[in-house]
């Protein structure tokens with residue numbers, strides 16, 4: 001437990017906060033900057049940017065050149081890079097230069113996760129470790145000290161618009177019980193119908209694609225997701 005966390009617990013200030021990061025995967029990618037800015041104006045806490053390489057997942061999106069252009073148009077938002085790529089070691093420097101703030105690699109994509117965590121940290125980005133649905137949460141047990149965030153996938157990575165896998169909540173609960181100050185992100189099929197389960201299990205960084213982007217009122221959806229997670233955090237840490 002860090003000094004900061006001990007103090008926050010003593011002062012009853014929760015060590016984590018509720019944050020909503022819309023995934024722009026299902027938005028109008030021909031106007032990535034416009035779609036992103038709109039979501040930020042509607043209250044997004046950060047942007048979740050899905051990078052897919054056609055190898056680690058059977059789909060293709062974009063890489064660091066697009067992120068660099070987006071950063072020029074959106075100078076201040078927090079860019080959470082979800083790197084669904086083989087050889088995640090390759091892109092750390094380029095993503096940092098392009099303006100990324102957090103680099104989440106998949107544990108399944110590397111033979112040397114500890115070294116990769118350190119490479120990301122040394123580059124100046126926050127470290128995220130992603131876990132696919134079929135991967136045990138215990139694969140990150142020895143890496144938590146190096147990680148700022150763990151991403152529990154609630155669908156098979158590769159596509160937006162899939163159904164939420166409720167059985168992944170066990171992984172979230174395990175992490176939250178053992179690591180009260182860790183940022184835990186959920187991604188895939190998360191929206192108004194599934195947010196209660198995510199919040200109760202202990203997730204605090206909420207990625208939501210279709211449910212936000214395709215909503216009639218994205219602002220209302222993001223506010224309601226955040227409120228649910230916030231209330232659960234307050235209840236958990238004041239108990």
Ligand SMILES: O=C(CO)[C@@H](O)[C@H](O)COP(=O)(O)O
Nearest residue numbers: 157158160161188189209210
């Ligand atoms: O990483 C992924 C998919 O691989 C996600 O970020 C999805 O793009 C989220 O979209 P929804 O499941 O919320 O529609």
Ligand SMILES: [Fe+2]
Nearest residue numbers: 023050082187
């Ligand atoms: Fe994602």
